[in-house]
Amino acid sequence: MPGEDYRRYFEILELQPDASFSEVRNAYLHLKRLYSTESIVIHPIANEFSEESRQEVLQRIEDAYERLSALFQDNGSAYTGSRGQPLGPEEAGDVHEHVSFSGETLRQIRQGLGIKLHEIAFATKIRLQYLENIESERFGDLPPEVYLRGYIVNYARCLSLDSGRVARDYMKRYRDWKKKS
Amino acid sequence: MARVKKGCEIWAIGGGKGGTGKSFVTGNIGTYLASRGKRVILIDADIGGANLHTILGVSRPRTSLTDFFERKASLADLIVCCDSSNMGLVTGDLHSIDSGNIRYTQKLRLFRQIRTLETDYILIDLGSGSHANTVDAFLLADKMIIVLVPEITAIENMYHFMKNVLFKKLKISLGSRGFKEFLQDTWRNRTTYGIKNIKELIDYLRKHSTEVREVLDRELSGFRIYLIMNQIRHTSEISIGFSVRSVCMKYFGFKTHYVGYIEYEDLVWRCVNEQRPYLQSYPSSRCAKEIGRIAENLVEGRQIKMTYS
Ligand SMILES: Nc1ncnc2c1ncn2[C@@H]1O[C@H](COP(=O)(O)OP(=O)(O)OP(=O)(O)O)[C@@H](O)[C@H]1O
Ligand SMILES: [Mg+2]
Numbered sequence: 001m002p003g004e005d006y007r008r009y010f011e012i013l014e015l016q017p018d019a020s021f022s023e024v025r026n027a028y029l030h031l032k033r034l035y036s037t038e039s040i041v042i043h044p045i046a047n048e049f050s051e052e053s054r055q056e057v058l059q060r061i062e063d064a065y066e067r068l069s070a071l072f073q074d075n076g077s078a079y080t081g082s083r084g085q086p087l088g089p090e091e092a093g094d095v096h097e098h099v100s101f102s103g104e105t106l107r108q109i110r111q112g113l114g115i116k117l118h119e120i121a122f123a124t125k126i127r128l129q130y131l132e133n134i135e136s137e138r139f140g141d142l143p144p145e146v147y148l149r150g151y152i153v154n155y156a157r158c159l160s161l162d163s164g165r166v167a168r169d170y171m172k173r174y175r176d177w178k179k180k181s
Numbered sequence: 182m183a184r185v186k187k188g189c190e191i192w193a194i195g196g197g198k199g200g201t202g203k204s205f206v207t208g209n210i211g212t213y214l215a216s217r218g219k220r221v222i223l224i225d226a227d228i229g230g231a232n233l234h235t236i237l238g239v240s241r242p243r244t245s246l247t248d249f250f251e252r253k254a255s256l257a258d259l260i261v262c263c264d265s266s267n268m269g270l271v272t273g274d275l276h277s278i279d280s281g282n283i284r285y286t287q288k289l290r291l292f293r294q295i296r297t298l299e300t301d302y303i304l305i306d307l308g309s310g311s312h313a314n315t316v317d318a319f320l321l322a323d324k325m326i327i328v329l330v331p332e333i334t335a336i337e338n339m340y341h342f343m344k345n346v347l348f349k350k351l352k353i354s355l356g357s358r359g360f361k362e363f364l365q366d367t368w369r370n371r372t373t374y375g376i377k378n379i380k381e382l383i384d385y386l387r388k389h390s391t392e393v394r395e396v397l398d399r400e401l402s403g404f405r406i407y408l409i410m411n412q413i414r415h416t417s418e419i420s421i422g423f424s425v426r427s428v429c430m431k432y433f434g435f436k437t438h439y440v441g442y443i444e445y446e447d448l449v450w451r452c453v454n455e456q457r458p459y460l461q462s463y464p465s466s467r468c469a470k471e472i473g474r475i476a477e478n479l480v481e482g483r484q485i486k487m488t489y490s
Contacts (some may be wrong), residue, residue: 014423014426014427014430019183023486023487026487026488028424030420030424030487031427034424034427034428039424040331040333040336040421041336041421041424041425041428042424042428043333043427044333044336044337045340045341046377047433048377048378048432049377049378050377053432057431057432082274123416123488124416132444135308175390
């Protein structure tokens, strides 16, 4: 059970103290995006809050995430990234510098986050069977290229990944397969 | 689960921009609760814009809140029946009187009578806008509920309403302990004190004395606004509710409970125009399920969790 100190970090990320690491990571990415970009939620009150207070909020979010990441790693329940290493906070922000996104990589990241495939299906409205085919790279059983790209983008967003990069890598693998067959 | 009966609970739905779906949500949450065996009374307090009866498909009743304010009729006598035997409605046809003139004492009388009604839930549709009348009535409820749509203008108006509500809350809390002047002075001279927003105001007030700090901590710890996102057209818009919740906490300094979202559905306005209650016409639609979930969350004081960002 996390002590008093950690409770505060969960609070900063607006989570209950029993949140899983995937919840922590999602909340962190969400808040980081919220306070570092000008969205329709921030815009109407932007003039009431100084740049310093925004930076302060962002800093507290970073700190909380860093401490909680460490907590989850210590407990041995850490999210294991695609390289078999637990992800540090910096890496998790702009994920996976050096990997190419294959179906297997996506599966590992998803499982590492504790997200079920049917949850992705629900969130993206992509058929479960297609998602399974994407992860297993059963390219022959996938929809045409134009649709496939959209699916990959949505799936990647669900995992909070850089969807452009994921789509680029994945579609390259798809085209390589197509050329061969 | 057996519960000790602790009287009825008042939920007020109001604030912000017009047309977000407050009346639709009020009517349908009421219908849902009634369908689950709860006794519900809906009160249409949207002064000058009453239309809850239409959303519920009730033909225009002869009695309304006007009778309460003008003829001093008792509230219980103004309840008309709806389709469900568990649900009653007090309509708010108020264009015959000057709506801005309902005095605070009138409102207190209304809330006193509301509390005596023999029922489980009372849902009050307060209409849009940040008029002092609306803000006061909002604060008198047990649960304060805002319906938001994913649109920058709606978000802007909502912030305005929230700030009004919070400021009024400060005024009531501090005013009753003799700090009314102090609050008004601080606010009037806010630029001198470098106060740019309501959070900084609260921080400044807290530093005044232990007494002020204790009052504020006590009053604000129980202060909570419940948020519903309506007319969602894309799953990405669901997260706006979480963003708003965050801004309320980190920038305004108060708690918000994000209790759920409702999709945009063409059938909704078709039902409204045909004066058919939506939840009764399409009880197994996705919208209906979302409304049910929101009602349950409100009853239990739960909120939804972010599933992905
Ligand atoms: N989820 C929805 N999907 C589609 N249409 C909706 C939805 N919710 C509300 N509407 C439509 O939006 C219109 C406005 O809804 P409603 O009258 O409930 O808003 P309101 O907030 O009560 O407005 P006012 O501030 O004027 O009282 C209605 O005509 C209704 O058909
Ligand atoms: Mg209305």
